[in-house]
Amino acid sequence: MAETKPLLRALSGETLPTPPIWMMRQAGRYLPEYRATRAEAGDFLSLCYNSDLATEVTLQPIRRYGFDAAILFADILLIPDALGADLWFVTGEGPRLSTITTEEDFAKLKGADDIHDHLAPIYQTVSNLASALPEEVALIGFAGAPWTVATYMIAGRGTKDQGPAHALMQENTPLFEALIDRLTDSTIEYLSAQIRVGAECVKLFDSWAGSLKGEAFDKYALAPAKKIISEIKDRHPGVPVIAFPREAGDKYIGFAKETGANCVALDNSVSPEWAAENVQVDGCVQGNLASSHMVTGGQALVDETRHIVQTFKNGPHIFNLGHGITPDANPDNVQLMIDTVREG
Ligand code: CP3
16 A cells, blocks of 8 residues: 555655654653643653553644654663663753673673563553554654663763763773674664554664764764664564764765665754755755754744755655754744644
């Protein structure tokens, strides 16, 4: 049967008159209904592991705005949690994990095949969503890319420059590479399980890819993405993959071709003109409105949204932000963005 969901049509390379639209972190703290469900769950991780409430928050932005895709509500750090690295969130500060910096720390981690019991509630959420979503809305599963997840596991927290991970890469390359390999294998297992229970597309978030330069980018961002994508394609032919090597700059060029990704998600440090010429030539692109427009709104939001739609209109394009929407965003500005994308 020919694909009818707009998001999947764009991912298969079709140029649509109106790009499908969804938004990174579309279920999040800028929405009052999210804050209410999060309060009911207690804390963020309890919300991730409560399938009923995670299903509910995933559906909230679909009900409010009618996006073309829903993204599973979970977090990239659930993989380290499932591998046995303790994870907790400090309110107002972000994630904390037990650190992996020695062979002894690494030896305590579980194997890539042993993550599924811990992640069963996440698979239940995917399965709930597969039956609950309106028929034109696509369901996106996701995972963090190995490098980005490793930066949190090595430092035990978020870092500005990923210094501890770069240091381990230099000082104990075999250990660093063993961690990247364990995460690569776990990510294949995790994404594959999401697809088996109903994810129609998966996205790989490499939020800190931009801090890898030259050969390090090729070894630790590009190569793991290539391995994950080729394995997913072998196991689940026809399921599209979106890759997000955030702030990759020139390394966005050829990334889809090299890795086999069906779409490259763009952050807003690259111009739509540059990306249309250098990246969209190879297939679908996603992005790339600055998320600050969701805070400031007004004519600038309308102008920049039109500019992005116009610039990408001659090829396959999924409209999105360049990074996640922030908690201080105004929900009315999201509606204005959607109306502007769909006005033509
Ligand atoms: O996009 C979506 O709506 C799907 C759900 C999703 C979340 N996190 C929910 C979340 C996705 C895809 C992620 C990915 C994620 N998580 C990334 C990669 C994408 C990116 O933003 O760069 C990263 C680096 C993380 C790790 C993470 N999770 C951090 C650093 C934090 C704390 C910072 C913050 O925004 O508070 C989180 C928490 C988090 N993940 C929230 C949400 C909705 C906020 C938690 C809350 O409700 O308090």
